Amino acid sequence: MGTITKALELLGYFSRRRPEIGLTEFVRLAGRDKATVHRHLVELEENGFLEQHPVARTYRLGPAILRLTAVREATHPIRAVFRPVVEELARQTGELCHASLLQGKVLSPVFHTDPQVHGTQVHFDEGEILPLHATSSGLAVLAFSLSRFVDDAFGAPLPAFTDKTHTDRAYLRAVLEDTRRTGVCRVDQTYDSEVSSVGGPIFGPEGIPIGAIAVAVPTVRVTEDKMNDVQQALLATIRQASISAGGVLPRDFPDAPKG
């Protein structure tokens, strides 16, 4: 494994639950020698990707990350596009909604919001990369991707995240078929216990998915009527977000039924 990859993976250990990490904890997480990890941390810090607390000596994500996001948003304002439509979807559905971008063969969350109208809330950690096969977002992306991409994705190991994660490829391909018919994918506790979700793809300029938007519903609030409402709202959101992002929907993408 390349040295660059080893260093960048250190950045991926941060999360809402783990905003600051010390050297020894990094060593545990990375499984590498302390001297090696230390040198990577110093070099990331020298380049602004980390900053070290002067007293506690723990590290956190640094200003270069923020600066590069500002650069990216200045020219491809995808977060600015996602925010209003995801916030409106959250308002309509009353549930946590999140948007993510395709990163190789995983999804990288870029924005989420929870309207906080209920006593219980889905926990969402924006640092958590999402698998394709075990999430509604991921399956929605696969459903509208090229065959080669799907073959590659299914060619890799498919870990189980809950005891309801589907790993049978024939079954998953049938789910993709169904998603193509309806435009969105519905899953039940395949990634998180006690959470169901409905996800739909966001299309890029070539009519191929570049990301996804999903609505997460605690199973205690799942009813058939509610999930149908969520699905309708999501179909409209997908359309709007894709167009706002400069994308085009495939010609056979299902229309949202009127009403």
Place this chain on the structure above:
Amino acid sequence: MGTITKALELLGYFSRRRPEIGLTEFVRLAGRDKATVHRHLVELEENGFLEQHPVARTYRLGPAILRLTAVREATHPIRAVFRPVVEELARQTGELCHASLLQGKVLSPVFHTDPQVHGTQVHFDEGEILPLHATSSGLAVLAFSLSRFVDDAFGAPLPAFTDKTHTDRAYLRAVLEDTRRTGVCRVDQTYDSEVSSVGGPIFGPEGIPIGAIAVAVPTVRVTEDKMNDVQQALLATIRQASISAGGVLPRDFPDAPKG
């Protein structure tokens, strides 16, 4: 120079003016062999820091940047803190305002806004790392930093950016003295021709600057009255932004005069 640094520096070549970069242009910018640069780009892409356009083959900043920003903001929401105060300052002053965070011995811009009330506007590129000695933001940070930090900063070469950039250290130390007295630093075309600016420090929890906010004014609009108004507004903004960011002002920080 470490391999990690070489790779991360590639990310720094992106800007509003240069949102997408091809392999050959990277080679020119980095001054390294094509095979080396290509391997670094591939490894950055594999980790989500870059994505490659499938047709044009150019690279742009990738989703991992956005995800890590979401993680950082979830726990240290500095951009969320800066945005309202910088937008209000821009509304009050009618000029481009920007906030940046200290990154080693440079400033890394994280948010800027232009109220666009005038026909002419200052160009601002959020990818551009700002030097300390040649900007009002930088000098404001230095004025309230520890002596050792200032000595280190002045111990490095001090490049000139315009023919009005001050590089005489005694002169610059006098500017720092004046800034400590007034709380903010005023400069005239030291970094950009035709642009003057007033900058002030943002303080962290230890009462030491962690960044800065500045107002940039095209020299055609500079009057003594306007710059005094800008200075007053900025003093209030610095105080508010520091407190909102969980910082404390040094006990001898000058009060904004009443009125």
Place this chain on the structure above:
DNA sequence: TTGGATGGTTCATTATTTGAACCGTTGGTG
């Protein structure tokens, strides 16, 4: 006072990176 946990450093050894040389594709020009 001692021991454990943490952050940090050194340098011989090992692994990775490097870049000169090469290949393929595309588009413009004569």
Place this chain on the structure above:
DNA sequence: CACCAACGGTTCAAATAATGAACCATCCAA
């Protein structure tokens, strides 16, 4: 239509950087 320039991409022997075992310093709890 052929050629050339510009660009993206690959290979592998040689060179360089990275690695990690062993060590040191500090702090805090028992």
